[in-house]
Amino acid sequence: MGTPVIAIRYGCIVVGSMLIGIGGADLLLVYTPTWNEGMTSGRGWIAVALIIFARWNPIRALVCAYFFGVLDSLGFRVQLIGSHIPSYFLKMIPYVVTILVLMFLGWRNKNKPSGAPEALGVPYIREQRF
Structure with a gap:
């Protein structure tokens, strides 16, 4: 082509x-x-989960990255208002939500295709040589 x-x-x-x-x-x-x-504190795994959550759609990935960023900063905001929740629990929020979202998506999309590109990981072999 x-x-x-x-x-x-x-x-x-x-x-x-x-x-x-x-x-x-x-x-x-x-x-x-x-x-x-x-x-990195495991943020790479959140990025991998983000791609699974977005189902390989760049616009969804942008929205999901913003969502997980808000969750990451939520712990700092809660501490600023004077909450007595330990900081370790507040730092766990993005990771716990990531696990819950992946569990929900796995349950909801168990019979649907993953949405990954078909050529992902497949080497390109040209059919014709000139």
Whole structure:
């Protein structure tokens, strides 16, 4: 069909890697000024769950990322108003909600396809050679 599949795949890998690097730099520069062991605190698993929750739709993924970001900042906001809930419980909110959302989606979509792209993880083999 004239679409340069290999160029598009490599371009997506390069752009995705750049975004991952920007995210890592943001995590390092915003949350802590130096490297600490375990500084991601499992946020990568929330990102994987976010893609499952969004069913590979970029608009849904943006909305879901905003939702999980609000849940992450909710613990700080609750502490500011003077709540007596321990901070460990407030830090658990995004992870508990992630598990509950994945359980609900697994139950609700048990007979539906996952929505993942069909070519995910499949190497591209060109049929014709010129």
